[in-house]
Amino acid sequence: MLGALLEEVMKLQSGRTSVLADPGMRRRSQVVEHEMPAAIQPWVTEVSAGWSAEGSGGKGSASEVPWTRLFDAELSPRATFGWYVVYLFDGEGSAVYLSLMQGTTMWNTATKDFVFREDADLLRRVTWAQQVIEAAGLKPAAFDGIPYLGDNRLARGYVTGTVHAIRYAADAIPSEDQLQADVVMMGELLKVLYAAEAATVFFPGDEAPEVVDADLAVDEAAGNVRHRKKGGQGYRLNTAEKLAIEKHAVKRATKYFRDAGYSVKDTGATNPYDLLLAKEPETLYVEVKGTTSLGEEVILTRGEVEHHRTHYPNNALVVVHSIVLDRSGPTPVASGGELVVIREWDITDDALTPVSFRYRVPKQPEQL
Template sequence: MNDLLSKVLELQPSWSASNTDAMKERGNVIRHQLPELLRAHSTPLAGSLGVSLDNLGVEGRDGTGLKSEIPWVRVFGREQSPSSTTGWYVVYLFSASGQRVYLSLNQGTTIWTGGVFKARRVQDLRARVEWARPMLTEIMGVRSDLSDTIQLDARTPLGRGYEPGNVVAITYERNQIPPQDTLLADLRYMTQLLRTLYESERMAPYIPGDPIPEVMEAEHSAARTAGRRTRGATRPHQSGQGFLLTASERKAIELHSVRMATEHFQAHGWTVKDVGDRESFDLLLTCGERKMRAEVKGTTSVGTEVILTRAEVEKQRTYYPDNALVVVHSIQLDRTGTEPRTSGGVLHCTSPWKVEDDDLTVISYAYRTQVDTQPTEVAAVEQPLLPPSVPHQRHEEEEAQAAGG
């Protein structure tokens, strides 16, 4: 195993986007030899990761077509990380200079919105890292050779993109790669860290840096309604990447936030009536002759975005200034029982609430077509359909597609 790692590092300074002899040799090690060696140790790796053998994944990538500057081989749970763009995994990352290889606990650097992949922002990756590290403090305390940062010496944005995703890493310098027994022991240790993250993630309703669940669900729903092919859910509350909420969880969060908003307004002297099941707002507030209409939104996220329907926007604009928006954010969601339980939350009230266009983001459109609603025969195409020209793909675009980043 140490010979294979050394061989890749030896070839790294010869990197070329073209499939040269050196890149063919590198690709054989990355895609075949090293993964096959690791699969020979599947049983202990699956045990340390806490997954079945069927759920243990091992794969290597060096670019399809154009060759990647930073090749990698990763070990992961297939359910928790169905692709390299998704979730957490342990990965060997080879520096562009060939000076070192990292065994990194890392993460996908893009997010699937239901229609397209979007690159995660660096600050979002770092927020996820800051969420993960406290979960690992006890296990990481037994070692003193762990690094919070990695330096891949990359020239391409994709190559540099792996660096902010690193949670913790073990560094192997080119001339100091330990024997195979030590390398495999290190890999089992890192998969134990990964197991802890998988267990913590399973119970977390929201991880800082992730898309807000309600927004992500709206994007998925809009994509499905528009007939977009969407990626199937790997778990009831996860769809490809990023956690979604079940119907019972959404209901529990809604009731919790409405209850907190009701108590808030009652404490300020309002008489409160819940009308959310029949009106385009949630709470009707009265105090003497004065009336207010309040919209209530609850979320497990930090509350920087909420979903509004078209009717909610239009109605609240007519109610202004006798209206309010209540956001109850950071709600704790307990998934351990048969039914979800909620607690906590921070209430933020905006009143009067003026809905500004600049604060709204369009998720989907209703488009009025020119289709004849009463056709008498198959309509002829007025102009021949010409094949579109295929634009030249830049190296980094193909590299990103090949590496899944």
Template sequence: MRELLRDVLLLQREWSWKNTPAMQKRGRLIHGGVADWLREQLPVLKRDAPVELDDWDVEARDATGNKSVVPWARVYSASRSDSATKGWYVVYLFGAQGDSVYLSLMQGTSEWQNGEFKRRPLEGTRLRAQRAREVLSARLRARPDLVEQITLKAPKHTLGPAYEAGTVAAFEYSLDALPSEEVLRDDLIFLASVLSHLYDIAPVVGLADDVAPEIVDALVEADRSAGKARRGQGFRLDSAERIAIERRAVAVATEYLTGEGYDVTDVGATESYDLDARRGEQRLYVEVKGTTTVWTSASEIILTKKEVELHLREYPNNMLLIVSSIVLDRSATPPSASGGELQVIHPWRIVRPNLTPLSYRYLVAE
């Protein structure tokens, strides 16, 4: 494997988007050399991972149409990351200038749009990586030689910056100091074991899916109401878990508003908003949303028709409070929730182009 990594890095210095002889050789090394070596390690990964997984797999890519600036080969669970654009995995990333290669624990960082891969917003990708580092910190500290940031030296318009943002932790191997076969194998086994642990805890800490469970639930229910079966539902919440998250979000929101001097009444059971907040002559209609996922500027919430109507009508005397990164404890009966990070939007103007209908009621009339 050491020689394979060296040869790919040397060919990186001859990179071209065209299928030149050097790039053809690079492709053979990535797909037939590096990927094959990774497949040989799968029985060991399956045996040594602390969380049992039966669907370890390997994928490699060096081109999507044009030759990629940063080729890669990854190890993953087929059920938890059925595409390199989704979920978490361990991957070899080759520096664009051929000076280093990284074995990285990272996430899907792009989406397939209009015949090419488009990177997701870097802010959200970084936040998810940071959240993963936090929940994995005890395990990652066992290897002080890990780095939290990688430098692929790829052009800004490529996927290289997204790969950098999406990395949780990585082993860095420079061309001039590539480690032995034994070290490469041990490093792979270690990161794969961390990955298996992340797969196990991801649903609890809000890192299971790129789409929040609340959004998945709404999409599934909309399809079900229309008589459709939705595949690939990802992680969903049951009623007890939803209640725990909602109660935690309302508690965090109430504490914030009380600290701001408001008298707060929970009206969620009877009104189309959650909290009635009053301070002197001021009255606010407050919407509260809770989620286990990491919040970013590209995140989404679910609103009912009545909620939309109310907040359009009451603006600017309204507020949106989002409590993200709530920790759900399923070991308790019923489940409990704790933590949470608060985002405050006040006043909250609903922008109609940002609303996406999930389903329609249609009157069938002749």
């Protein structure tokens, strides 16, 4: 019975140590990693036949907050990534929370490792999830959070990253039927998020899709496919989607400069700049970048950098960020976005991060 297992873990939490070999912590790991997943698996299957359940009492040392979660293995291959529903036990053993939440780390293509998401990004993602649930007509009476779980960073991240939680006090565990109903209800909310995620190109805190694509393309060109992260998303935009975003950004930039009295020529197909502007006595070379992200980073080619450094200060950068990409139809449609214009665009070295290097291999005295 799940209720008895929840009560047992909370009692073990009240005597928690950091040593996994301690008898109490060994038992705690047995419950959250094996017995609780087995108990809820039939309920998980009721929500979606392909979903799984797993848990953790800690790796190397006993964790402050043990957990058992239900999830889609393709969309959330690990607890640090994606959306899932999870039982989170507070560090004091006073309560357990059934939480709809997100992984609190993100993959960094530069370091080839996971890094913690900022609290502000987690909160923006929570807001997105709550709006999606509300739009689907499944909003609970109120979105409840978790006030406290523990003091370490993971525990604080769980609190910040929670979309909605149900609290079970140690002395008030509900009936088995109610526990099952709560799992099914939270699972239905999770299904809504998974469906919406498939249509969403960018989440706050993620690297821009263009940056991810560029880094992964460089890895593949260099033969370093082993550096690609396992599970989760790979390339974020296909060719049609990139083209829709690019055309929309150029269209927005063209209108902006024509409204300002410039004649505008689209030169992106044949030159290392996108627009050539003329208004006596001025000629301007304009680079246009469109993105579904917040526009904090864009990808530049070597030719673009060299051209705009040569023609500074008669140049400009236009970034159209936060573009909305509709993937629901046969052809992707880009719309909206915020336009940022940087005149006299000075590309300084400290603003550039190299994505790759071309290396001339020296001639060897001996060929093997």
